[in-house]
Amino acid sequence: MAKHDPHLDDLFTALGDPTRRAVLARLARGPASVSELAAPHAMALPSFMGHLQKLETAGLIETRKQGRTRICRLAPDALAPALDWLSKQRALWSGRLDRFDNYVTRLNDARSQKEPPHGHPDRPRPAD
Amino acid sequence: MAKHDPHLDDLFTALGDPTRRAVLARLARGPASVSELAAPHAMALPSFMGHLQKLETAGLIETRKQGRTRICRLAPDALAPALDWLSKQRALWSGRLDRFDNYVTRLNDARSQKEPPHGHPDRPRPAD
DNA sequence: GAATTACTTAGGCGTATGGCTAAGCATGAT
DNA sequence: ATCATGCTTAGCCATACGCCTAAGTAATTC
Known part of the structure; x- marks a missing residue:
């Protein structure tokens, strides 16, 4: 589980920045050097390197030095864990949402009308 | 595009924190009040509320007040944009990765063995 | 109506993030 | 050898984040 x-944490945080997502998108069209990647981004190189650093730490890109230029490329399956977590989560959501929505709506309705002394009944514990 | x-930004950033992901996971089993959600998290309530705030800002949860308790539940399709971006991105990656990987590997190999005086040949400029 | 409960607001504190400039290497070209 | 290029390191700054305590407000309970 x-x-x-x-x-x-690193993965999603890395994806939570537009510059970094843009770098990934650009990189999806093929490997590129640092300065090439940095060009469209209107920021000083060290700042930009910070972003690359995070992408690499998150395992999203791989870089290696070739002469004095550093070539960056995407890491093959780096998105898998994020995608995995998200799709699992969504599967749970869609499965449970309507059921519980109904349940709670009904519950609230009952409470605001009748004020049962019991407080809240045991939550349903959806089969686990 | x-x-x-x-x-x-908000979506991915919201997902980049373990507490917030845990809340979402918990919430996938059904709606819950703030204090119920906060219970397992060993932090002061205001701190925890900050996390809920971000989840709500990111559109991941919806909350409404019922008496003095606030009920939180998942927002139905909130994950879709993130999932969408990721899967599109991955589609691009897998399409290009091997092609360019081969190209660059071959290129580097050639250079480190022969050191051609030409410098780097024009990169392939993938169609665009 | 007084006490309890469940949030909420206000404000503070330390660290991380995202940006900068200015030097500092290496490598490649002349 | 010299110079230009391409990244790297070092250091600074402002804001945002994640956490806290303390005090406030609104709804239930007694």
Whole structure:
């Protein structure tokens, strides 16, 4: 079940920045050098390198030095964990949403009308 | 294509925190009150509320007040944009990766063995 | 109506993030 | 050898983040 995966932290955080997503999108069209990647981004190179650093730390890109230029490319399956978490989560959501929505709506309605002394009944514990 | 979508920033950033992901996971089993959600998280309530706030800002959860308790539940299709971006991206990656990987590997190999005086040949400029 | 409960608001604190400039290497070209 | 290029390191700054305590407000309970 993955208690809390620190890798996912890095992954999602890395994706949470437009510059970094743009770099990934650009990189999807093929490897590129640092300065090439930095060109469209209107920021000083060291700042930009910071972004690359995070992408690499998150395992989203791989870089290697070739002469004095550093070539960056995408890491093959780096998106898999994120995609995996998201799709699992969505599967749960869609499965449960309507059921519980109905349940709670009904519950609230009952409470605001009747004020049962019991407080809240045991939550349904959806089969686990 | 989405030049840079600020919504995605919020979405991914919200997902980049273990507490917030845990809340979502928990919430996938059904709606819950703030204090119920906060219970397993060993932090002061205001701190925890900050996380809920971000989840709501990101559009991942919806909350409404019922008496003095606030009920939180998942927002139906909130994950879709993130999932969408990721899967599109992955589609691009897998399409290009091997092609360019081969190209670059071959290129580097040639250079480190022969050191051609030409410098780097024109990169392939993938169609665009 | 007074106490309890469940949030909420206000404000503070330390660290991380995202940006900058200015030097500092290496490598490649002349 | 010299110079230009391409990245790297070092250091600074402002803001945002994640956490806290303390005090406030609104709804239930007694």
